[in-house]
Amino acid sequence: MDLNFIKNACFVKGNRLPFWVYLCSFLLKHTLVLKTLEEFFVAFSDAAWGMPLLVLLMGGGLYFMLYSGFLPFRYLRHTINVLRGRYDDPNDPGDINHYEALSATLAATVGMGNISGVAVAIAIGGPGVLFWMWVSAFVGMATKFFTCTLAVMYRGRDSVGHLEGGPMYVIETGLGKKWKPLAVVFAIAGMFGTLPIFQANQLTQVIREVFLVPNGFTTADLFYTNLIIGLGLVFITSLVIFGGIQRIGHVAGKMVPSMVILYMLAVFYIMFVNYTAIPAAFALIFKDAFTAQTVLGGAVGAIIIAGARRAAFSNEAGIGTASMMHGAAKTDEPIREGLVAMLGPFIDTIIVCTLTGLAIIITGTWQTSDASGVTLTATAFNNAMPGFGSYVLLVCVLIFAFTSLFSYSYYGTKCFSYLFGAKYKHLYNYFYVVTIVFGAMATITAVIALIDGLFAIMAIPTMVSALLLSPKVMAAARDYFKRMKEFKKMEGQKV
Template sequence: MEALNNLFITIDSFLGSAFWFPYVLLGVGLFFTIYLKFPQVRFFKHAWLVVTGKFDKADDPGDTSHFRSLTTALSGTVGTGNISGVAFAIFLGGPAALFWMWVTAFLGMTTKFVEVTLSHKYREKTEDGTMAGGPMYFMDKGLNMKWLAVAFAVATVISSFGTGNLPQSNGIATAMEATFGFDPMIVGGVLAILLGLVIIGGIQRIAAVTSKIVPLMAVVYIVGALAVIFANLGNIGPAFAAVISDAFTGSAAAGGFLGASLAYAFNRGVNRGLFSNEAGQGSAPIAHAAAKTKEPVAEGMVSILEPFIDTIIICTITGLVILSSGVWKEKHHNVFDASDMTIIAGQYSEANPVDLDALYKHLNGVEGSSVQTFTGRVAIMNGVVQSNDITVMNARSIAEDVRFTIGGTEDLYSGMLVIENGVPQKDNIVVSGKSLVHSAKLTTLAFTRGFFGDFGQYIVSIGLLLFAFSTAIAWSYYGDRAMTYLFGPKSIMPYRVVYVAGFFWAAFSDTTLVWTFSAIAIVVMTLPNLFGIMMLHKEMKSLMNTYWDKHKSKK
């Protein structure tokens, strides 16, 4: 798993974590925002009217209503990205990461408007009588680029696992184990069965389920979050100030947090923003293609609301909970994931400014760091390291109270431990101690700092269960539409079987490994979609102007 994670990290370094990717994503959103004259502002009110059904007609072609298409798409975006993803972004980039999530969402409102409109225009009815749409259809029929359409469809199948399946299952299982002590394998098994029962019913059942889950889960989660925010009201002002002030400087060291450079916070904020609202990824257009309407632009306007609800509202609330509670910079006892832990040569202390500077450079990829991973043998006595020549790092922080135990037991390990490139070479060793935490664990801890006390953790677990499960449902639909495009309707059932199996496996897999794969899957789907919508920018402007002129004339 360590070798596989390192391979994924290497691949991601050329894609989502590369310096150029955030500029491409935001650049496309900025281009369309200016080119279409800020549609996310001009059409915001109209979008709400379309969702309410004000302009619906009974004989419009499609499978579901505007509202159900919106909730299906929202169920695909409102998931672990809003709970785990925001926490992961702040863990990596500090408060500044939240600002760049906002920017990604604002520009993403336009990007999603464009991709949904174009996909809806080129949708078609399949052999089984249902509507199928998505970027692969406008790439094929609008651009006459079959090869690009096939590449996107393949990327969608991959991303259905990387975005909608594996991280959702892993996030649920992690939260359930932390809160209730449930075995991740049992959690994965039960939810995999429920997932299979829902997705076999197709878009009608999916839309029916998500239209009920999405509003419910939003209310439960927001109530729990506000209980933390109001309990820490005095910290809200400083939290907002840190988000804004750090946006163009990076985040300084605070508590166990060792600091993040501007470049790192920018990259992580944009990357996690994309994971959360999926604007530009090309996923939501697949759900919106099922909406009953003859007007592609009308459905595009509905999609403007998604990044607003997902990121501007829900992700901001999560971010304020984490920042105002202070848990993001505190060390907590936890069992170290192999992918999060590394052993470095030499003794480092947070109290030493020279050490802080070296670790800051090391963690943020800044040149000039003297930090080296350790290779050699270390004596362990009753679970405690007997050498002063190493420092255990976990979750981008200096670990404290570190204990080495024999896997599956509480027996303390004694003996010589071989370390290669910072990694212990004994498989049955479990390492635990105090360090920063991230993802669902961080958000869960933050929710215990409110009026509900420890009960807050149950709100996160229930919210994550509903958020992530609905996301997995929606993404199964995206994947089966891509399979339909590639191989026809007969390929849907085999795909769903593999999808459910993946959901089960991810529940007890390495969290960091899952998230690293997720980062790759998102980008391989996003790049061809961004290229496609840029190629059709003139057609998009014509469609928008024609629709709006017609609407104004009727009014």
């Protein structure tokens, strides 16, 4: 195959595939191109995820938790009331309500990172990685409270005057115009860091290995099987994302609860079947977290970084993507949205990631299988539920991955709009769906490394701005809860 063949193929009668499909095929078909890209992305990711970023994310999260006096946990009951819509006002500024904002955010975070991301983490760093994911999620709850409160507190307007939220607007509006270069850095990294390549890669892998291959529905060339799946994903994703945030929020609100419940029931069954192995699994997690002897030869610092990377990819606390979604919430009370946002890391990492980790550990799959990514999780499901376990996971993966594919497009569109103007933002979605094909055909190592590196770049502007503006958040929190106490007293008097 050469470029002339690719060019000519576009004009064959009845051939409706566009030129970019053939160009991607040519580039990705050649091992040298793939190897060079993979090595570059891995080097970029390793350089970005050093100790300074770990201190910024986890140290910053610990600072937020202590500075707020563990506020995310003290007002959990009030948070649930906000989420239930008790304080919703349809006339408030914004595009979606609190529930839809959280659902859309979870649609992005509760995705392939929870199924294949955890599997990758355990394969690389051992069971102890799960402990450091818990630590990251714990402090991440406070980080989400601060960053998402700021996303509403310092909303800006795009080039057509529409109200927008996100780290780039927080930086420019909250810190001032002189900080705009930092906002631009976030927006550039955000355009590429929120591409759907990881979701497409793992969704393609599970469809191919769980459904197509066992049933003989594959082409002779594995490469073209991936290409066909990728094009199918493009079609389905396009039906939703070109409808805008309202359609994304509506779809997410319907799909997120069902996908979490289905996945929880499946893992609870695995735990029930292997209940005798549960105590030993938790003991192994805690022991390995501080020894890391199983995989990394005692490199505890490396396992902490591995846990932080996977937690950041999973719940996005401190990365800034969730801030863009929560910044679109219908509210004029920033603290309320911050409270709702803090539930994200708990649901995403403490609950869903833990379930995945336990399924892999208690079945012993992490030691007995050479599989990677989503295939490792599928093997664990099949070991516990022979004959149908992998199909149960396939259903979960389809929902998880598609909701992530839908939501991530919104993040990239916001970044593109900030840089080039809102009237051109629709162009980003065309670029977005094209990269689905790239993700479907690329290697998982290259895909994870690229996204990890870009997430690291996004975290720097997000955390720096949140730390500098944290006194503003606490001042707003004191004022808000003072007013809420007075409101409750008035309600009591009326009763």
